[in-house]
Amino acid sequence: MLFEQILNGLAIGSVYSLVAIGYTMVFGVLKLVNFANGSVYLLGAYFTLMTYFALGRNFWLCFILGVIGCGIVGFCLDQFGLKRLRATNAPRLAGLITTMGMAMIIDNFILLFFGSETKPYPNMINFGRIRIGNSSISSNQIVILGVALALMLLLSLLTYTTKIGKAMQCTAQNINATKLMGINTNLIISMTFILSSALAAVAGVLVGMYYQTIDITSGFSVGMKTMASAVLGGVGILPGAMVGGLLIGLFETLGATYVSSGYSNAIAFAILILVILFKPEGLFGKKTINKV
Amino acid sequence: MPLLKVENLVVNYGSINALKGISFEVNKGEIVTLIGSNGAGKSTTMNTIAGLKSPSGGKIYFEDNDITKLDSSKRVKAGIILSPEGRQVFPEFSVYDNLMMGGFIQKKKDNLVEIEKVFELFPVLKERKKQMAGTLSGGEQQMLAVARALMGKPKLLMLDEPSMGLAPLIVKEIFGLIQRIREIGTTVLLVEQNARVALKISDRAYVIETGKIVLSGKAQELLESEDVQKAYLGM
Ligand SMILES: Nc1ncnc2c1ncn2[C@@H]1O[C@H](COP(=O)(O)OP(=O)(O)OP(=O)(O)O)[C@@H](O)[C@H]1O
Numbered sequence: 001m002l003f004e005q006i007l008n009g010l011a012i013g014s015v016y017s018l019v020a021i022g023y024t025m026v027f028g029v030l031k032l033v034n035f036a037n038g039s040v041y042l043l044g045a046y047f048t049l050m051t052y053f054a055l056g057r058n059f060w061l062c063f064i065l066g067v068i069g070c071g072i073v074g075f076c077l078d079q080f081g082l083k084r085l086r087a088t089n090a091p092r093l094a095g096l097i098t099t100m101g102m103a104m105i106i107d108n109f110i111l112l113f114f115g116s117e118t119k120p121y122p123n124m125i126n127f128g129r130i131r132i133g134n135s136s137i138s139s140n141q142i143v144i145l146g147v148a149l150a151l152m153l154l155l156s157l158l159t160y161t162t163k164i165g166k167a168m169q170c171t172a173q174n175i176n177a178t179k180l181m182g183i184n185t186n187l188i189i190s191m192t193f194i195l196s197s198a199l200a201a202v203a204g205v206l207v208g209m210y211y212q213t214i215d216i217t218s219g220f221s222v223g224m225k226t227m228a229s230a231v232l233g234g235v236g237i238l239p240g241a242m243v244g245g246l247l248i249g250l251f252e253t254l255g256a257t258y259v260s261s262g263y264s265n266a267i268a269f270a271i272l273i274l275v276i277l278f279k280p281e282g283l284f285g286k287k288t289i290n291k292v
Numbered sequence: 293m294p295l296l297k298v299e300n301l302v303v304n305y306g307s308i309n310a311l312k313g314i315s316f317e318v319n320k321g322e323i324v325t326l327i328g329s330n331g332a333g334k335s336t337t338m339n340t341i342a343g344l345k346s347p348s349g350g351k352i353y354f355e356d357n358d359i360t361k362l363d364s365s366k367r368v369k370a371g372i373i374l375s376p377e378g379r380q381v382f383p384e385f386s387v388y389d390n391l392m393m394g395g396f397i398q399k400k401k402d403n404l405v406e407i408e409k410v411f412e413l414f415p416v417l418k419e420r421k422k423q424m425a426g427t428l429s430g431g432e433q434q435m436l437a438v439a440r441a442l443m444g445k446p447k448l449l450m451l452d453e454p455s456m457g458l459a460p461l462i463v464k465e466i467f468g469l470i471q472r473i474r475e476i477g478t479t480v481l482l483v484e485q486n487a488r489v490a491l492k493i494s495d496r497a498y499v500i501e502t503g504k505i506v507l508s509g510k511a512q513e514l515l516e517s518e519d520v521q522k523a524y525l526g527m
């Protein structure tokens with residue numbers, strides 16, 4: 001029982017990690033919370049659902065289309081919204097409000113297009129349950145954990161071992177100095193948005209399959225929980241977002257089992273508040289060293 | 293043909309008119325210094341040439357090409373590299389990684405050759421190559437900033453107050469280095485509060501006052517000019 005709950009928690013948590021990584025990456029390069037991230041997550045889920053029925057139930061094709069589609073949406077978010085603000089040196093608050101506006105546009109687009117009622121989400125890949133001792137693990141959980149962990153690994157490799165990853169890290173540390181290295185920071189920022197939105201879409205589909213239903217409000221709730229995950233790990237820190245997501249998933253699942261399932265949002269918020277009060281730099285955050 | 297030619301450059305920050313139409317040139321192989329008091333517009337000039345700030349008027353030519361509207365990353369590729377005011381190293385990267393970022397646009401193979409040359413100029417950095425840049429002393433960070441700029445193999449190296457906050461002995465060392473950098477074929481545009489020392493190693497200089505060039509000439513002549521002595525050399 002406990003083992004199964006832990007597995008459940010890790011599965012859902014690994015998905016939270018994916019979304020949290022998106023918050024953290026964008027925050028890293030722009031020092032801005034992208035409130036549209038939760039909406040892109042939802043859009044990914046709906047869009048994949050739509051193509052799944054439209055394109056003859058080919059899961060992987062639709063999954064990839066959904067992810068690419070959301071990557072494009074992320075690109076547009078920056079290109080048509082935030083990039084102009086950067087060019088005119090607008091205050092950060094303007095960017096924040098812009099992402100909220102984008103979130104509203106996406107949410108309402110979803111409402112208009114897909115309606116407000118809760119929809120069943122097909123379990124698009126199902127190969128039964130696998131028994132381990134006297135517990136068992138579902139194919140869903142395997143796919144979720146496998147996809148999420150593989151993506152996290154890939155993303156870590158990208159960030160820490162490639163030139164583009166180094167450029168992203170530099171942009172996060174000092175954007176002007178990064179420009180002086182001959183790096184096109186607008187390109188790096190675009191890429192960050194594409195990546196974070198694609199990750200959100202992956203998460204949307206995985207969670208849809210996990211709960212087997214989808215509705216318009218889940219974007220906000222997942223948005224909040226994943227933001228809590230990013231803060232818990234330390235905003236702007238990649239491994240922090242990964243661990244933060246896993247922890248929030250675990251707390252939520254265990255809380256739902258041993259306390260009450262109604263509290264899952266409350267648990268996330270309680271953690272968020274505790275972290276902000278007692279360790280605002282997050283689990284992985286270091287006190288910044290910055291000599292002047 | 294001058295390497296860099298700035299024509300009637302006007303730069304505003306909102307309603308603040310920081311540069312009011314300045315013109316000057318830098319020839320290949322020269323060390324040219326911009327001097328002026330605080331807030332005169334020296335850093336603004338450098339940042340605008342590097343492409344961090346866009347001008348509201350005027351033109352910038354590099355090797356006879358109009359680069360006024362070029363993106364900063366393309367200017368770096370063209371060979372214009374700025375070591376900005378206040379060091380601005382990447383604090384969470386090691387010295388080695390900072391230097392490698394300086395050579396971002398070069399091939400890794402070339403960087404490995406270049407970094408050895410840079411270590412020869414700055415032996416301190418070699419000793420500390422694994423240390424995080426944010427934990428270096430101010431002077432070491434300043435050297436790292438200059439060294440990082442060199443990694444990009446500049447044709448025109450722009451140094452914005454490379455001696456800021458450094459001990460007199462280190463200042464001497466930095467100026468010695470600037471001369472050596474010129475000897476290996478790099479043109480240098482320098483901004484300095486330390487006008488006397490800067491003029492001593494420069495070929496020519498321009499004096500900027502509240503966004504305008506008020507005086508220019510051979511460095512030696514400016515060193516001897518009474519106006520300059522009074523205003524900038526504290527005599
Ligand atoms: N980002 C900015 N926003 C508004 N005003 C600015 C900005 N940067 C510079 N200024 C103003 O432009 C003028 C020129 O500044 P600049 O930094 O070029 O001076 P400087 O000659 O480099 O001075 P210092 O010797 O103190 O470094 C100053 O009046 C300054 O207040």
Ligand SMILES: [Mg+2]
Binds near residue numbers: 334336377
């Ligand atoms: Mg300055």
